[in-house]
Amino acid sequence: MPKFLIERNIPGAGKLSGEALQGISQKSCSVLRSLGPEIEWVESFVTDDKITCVYIAPNAEMIREHAQQGGFPADAVMEIRATISPATAQG
Structure with a gap:
């Protein structure tokens, strides 16, 4: 199943309280x-x-539907094509 990276532009996101983040998570x-x-x-x-999120979904449309129903932005929805790390350099 495809994996997606979602960018949600939320001014002041880093200053949200733990309670606010919990509410967003619950929604x-x-x-x-x-x-x-x-x-x-x-x-x-x-x-x-x-807030940048990683989701697994069958398509980008489902990611956008989730955002619409949740009332939060999905300013960019990008399918992750590959993952690399320092271990990738080892071959």
Whole structure:
């Protein structure tokens, strides 16, 4: 199943409280349950003005539907084609 990187531009994201992040997470999980088992949230990274997420889904349209139902942005949805790390250099 394809893996996607989603950029969510949210000014001040890095200053959101733990309670606010918990609320966002709860809303996301609620929408995921309603969409069914084909879409999975792997993890998210919160920076100053953006939340960048990794999802597994059959297509980008399902990612956008999740964002629409959840009421949060999906400013960029990119399919991850490969993953590299320092271990990749070892061959």
